[in-house]
Amino acid sequence: xxxxxLLTVSSVALLAACSSVPGNGxxxxxxxxxxxxxxxxVLMPDTLSQDPFVSEMNxxxxxxxxDLRKDFIRRAGxxxxxxxxxxxLDAEAQESLRDIAKFIKKNEGRVKSITIEGHCDExxxxxxxxxxxxxxxxxxxxxxxxxxxxxxxxxxxxxxxxRPVDPRHTDxxxxxxxxxxxxxx
Amino acid sequence: MKxxxxxxxxxxxxxxxxxxxxxxxxxxxxxxxxxxxxxANADPMPIALTNFSGATSEENDLGKRMVGLxxxxxxxxxxxxxxxxxxxxxxxxxxxxxxxxxKEWRLIxxxxxxxxxxxxxxxxxxxxxxxxxxxxxxxHDEKQLAAKAYTASLEFWRHIGHxxxxxxxxxxxxxxxxxxxxxxxxxxxxxxxxxxxxxxxxVMDQDGGSQQCLTDxxxxxxxxxxxxxxxxxxxxxxxxxxxxxxLLDLPTGEQTILGDFExxxxxxxxxxxxxxxxxxxxxxxxxxxxxxxxxxxxxxxKRLTTYRGIDTSPSYSPDGKKIVFNSDRAGKPALYIxxxxxNRVQRLTYGEGRYYAPTWSPRGDxxxxxxxxxxxxxxxxxxxxxxxxxxxxxxxxxESPTWSPNGRVIVFTRQQRSGDTHVYSIDLTGxxxxxxxxxxxxxxxxxxxxxx
Numbered sequence: 001x002x003x004x005x006l007l008t009v010s011s012v013a014l015l016a017a018c019s020s021v022p023g024n025g026x027x028x029x030x031x032x033x034x035x036x037x038x039x040x041x042v043l044m045p046d047t048l049s050q051d052p053f054v055s056e057m058n059x060x061x062x063x064x065x066x067d068l069r070k071d072f073i074r075r076a077g078x079x080x081x082x083x084x085x086x087x088x089l090d091a092e093a094q095e096s097l098r099d100i101a102k103f104i105k106k107n108e109g110r111v112k113s114i115t116i117e118g119h120c121d122e123x124x125x126x127x128x129x130x131x132x133x134x135x136x137x138x139x140x141x142x143x144x145x146x147x148x149x150x151x152x153x154x155x156x157x158x159x160x161x162x163r164p165v166d167p168r169h170t171d172x173x174x175x176x177x178x179x180x181x182x183x184x185x
Numbered sequence: 186m187k188x189x190x191x192x193x194x195x196x197x198x199x200x201x202x203x204x205x206x207x208x209x210x211x212x213x214x215x216x217x218x219x220x221x222x223x224x225a226n227a228d229p230m231p232i233a234l235t236n237f238s239g240a241t242s243e244e245n246d247l248g249k250r251m252v253g254l255x256x257x258x259x260x261x262x263x264x265x266x267x268x269x270x271x272x273x274x275x276x277x278x279x280x281x282x283x284x285x286x287x288k289e290w291r292l293i294x295x296x297x298x299x300x301x302x303x304x305x306x307x308x309x310x311x312x313x314x315x316x317x318x319x320x321x322x323x324x325h326d327e328k329q330l331a332a333k334a335y336t337a338s339l340e341f342w343r344h345i346g347h348x349x350x351x352x353x354x355x356x357x358x359x360x361x362x363x364x365x366x367x368x369x370x371x372x373x374x375x376x377x378x379x380x381x382x383x384x385x386x387x388v389m390d391q392d393g394g395s396q397q398c399l400t401d402x403x404x405x406x407x408x409x410x411x412x413x414x415x416x417x418x419x420x421x422x423x424x425x426x427x428x429x430x431x432l433l434d435l436p437t438g439e440q441t442i443l444g445d446f447e448x449x450x451x452x453x454x455x456x457x458x459x460x461x462x463x464x465x466x467x468x469x470x471x472x473x474x475x476x477x478x479x480x481x482x483x484x485x486x487k488r489l490t491t492y493r494g495i496d497t498s499p500s501y502s503p504d505g506k507k508i509v510f511n512s513d514r515a516g517k518p519a520l521y522i523x524x525x526x527x528n529r530v531q532r533l534t535y536g537e538g539r540y541y542a543p544t545w546s547p548r549g550d551x552x553x554x555x556x557x558x559x560x561x562x563x564x565x566x567x568x569x570x571x572x573x574x575x576x577x578x579x580x581x582x583x584e585s586p587t588w589s590p591n592g593r594v595i596v597f598t599r600q601q602r603s604g605d606t607h608v609y610s611i612d613l614t615g616x617x618x619x620x621x622x623x624x625x626x627x628x629x630x631x632x633x634x635x636x637x
Contacts, residue, residue: 053381085518085539087472122600123582125555125584125585126408126584126585126629127451127465127497127511128498128518128542130407130497131449131495131496131497134448134472134474135494135495138472139472141471157428159405
């Protein structure tokens with residue numbers, strides 16, 4: 001219950017905070033929840049991703065799994081971002097995926113399967129974006145498989161532009177929404 | 186196949202319309218008064234629509250509602266100037282007794298006059314019927330242009346009103362109408378306590394009447410389309426956690442999965458004969474969405490495209506011989522046409538910007554599309570030879586065009602920068618932009634064929 005309250009409060013604070021912590025890709029991407037205190041914006045490691053879809057997914061999930069996901073987001077980040085109408089992984093995305101692969105390998109016993117979601121910004125048609133989201137998810141999957149993650153463990157799913165993590169209609173929102181999210185199961 | 190579920194209690198099914206009988210009792214005279222649909226600057230035709238009269242207050246009330254519906258249909262075309270009832274000189278009683286006194290209608294500048302009667306048969310029975318008789322007159326020539334009688338169950342009064350509207354449209358324009366048709370769309374709302382926009386499969390008459398939502402909103406549903414006989418809707422749903430295509434049989438409310446194909450299953454579209462479905466699948470070649478068709482009887486899949494990038498949004502030509510689709514094979518999304526066996530692929534669009542979501546007109550002469558150019562989205566049309574392109578709209582995000590059954594009007598989704606999303610209609614001339622009345626926000630419209 002505590003979590004929920006934090007989630008709603010934080011979504012506004014996050015917007016102001018994300019540019020002020022240089023060097024932390026996760027923050028810039030809006031994966032962490034930040035709180036505003038007198039000491040400025042602080043990372044609140046106990047809270048889940050501010051992604052409403054991640055938080056919804058965790059509703060009712062077993063606590064070990066929720067802990068695993070929290071751990072995953074804190075240590076590796078759970079997503080990579082893409083350029084406009086692109087499914088290629090830039091250097092930053094590749095680095096994030098290496099962190100993700102490292103975490104998964106280290107926690108092999110805890111990770112039963114992996115779902116990679118592909119998402120798009122709203123600047124495209126519904127059907128084209130469903131196809132593009134599929135390409136993004138698969139692009140991330142192939143990279144992880146190249147790093148030694150078992151392909152049989154990974155499912156992909158495209159949501160097209162249906163699940164924007166940032167509901168605004170700005171360049172920065174579109175950037176945040178063009179993503180592949182790695183979900184551990 | 187495996188997944189079958191009753192979605193709703195079928196209330197207003199289309200098959201019941203077959204209880205309708207039509208009687209034409211006059212050879213319509215050649216209309217001298219005529220509307221040319223290609224002339225966007227023509228003055229609207231002044232038309233006087235008098236209330237269909239009956240013998241009881243119930244009949245008069247129904248007659249008034251029906252003419253109100255007809256009046257709204259005609260007004261929405263932008264082709265007619267509906268003369269206010271208050272300007273009428275000849276009274277309802279005089280009309281009934283003497284027939285039209287054309288001089289009085291000419292005095293108020295009417296070109297065309299509609300009169301009619303309505304009778305409710307067996308009002309005390311469990312299945313009362315109605316008989317509607319109308320006559321359409323050329324006021325200047327003092328000639329009858331059309332006359333017909335419809336008999337049908339009382340509950341189908343809206344359908345009869347739409348049929349009469351189509352008759353008037355056809356008489357005065359020489360083209361098929363589009364009023365007796367429905368639109369399936371995705372209703373969007375966010376009930377209290379929900380974090381995510383709820384999307385439901387909904388249908389309505391083309392004028393926004395007879396609204397009904399067919400799914401409960403628990404699963405994300407997208408891109409519905411009617412079958413050619415309007416009895417089935419195919420749509421995409423994440424009901425089982427994966428994007429799959431489902432067929433919804435309207436008369437029974439039964440829902441079946443088209444197939445549980447690995448990966449993305451999207452962009453469904455019926456063939457004009459209703460025997461096949463074109464769609465986008467990724468199957469085993471993941472990350473590579475391709476256009477497929479499926480023979481619905483044999484349940485056999487056929488892969489039509491083999492390009493490594495995105496191929497999606499297939500739409501059949503009305504003769505069923507070709508498919509237009511969307512591909513990024515040339516580096517940016519453009520439109521292509523191929524034969525239905527996947528051969529003879531030809532690029533259709535070379536213009537600036539990015540093209541999406543092609544939809545072939547039921548007349549065959551044009552293909553509607555979405556174009557993204559300089560930060561704006563447009564609905565446009567192009568001929569199948571690719572020689573002439575025309576943009577009809579401009580918006581923050583216009584998409585998912587669908588044609589009226591007669592190929593004269595396009596309905597589409599317009600999302601404003603505020604996020605507000607509704608379904609709009611525009612004439613092929615580029616005029617008469619209008620928001621369709623829906624109880625919630627709305628997207629992904631698809632127009633049915635004419636319902637008989």
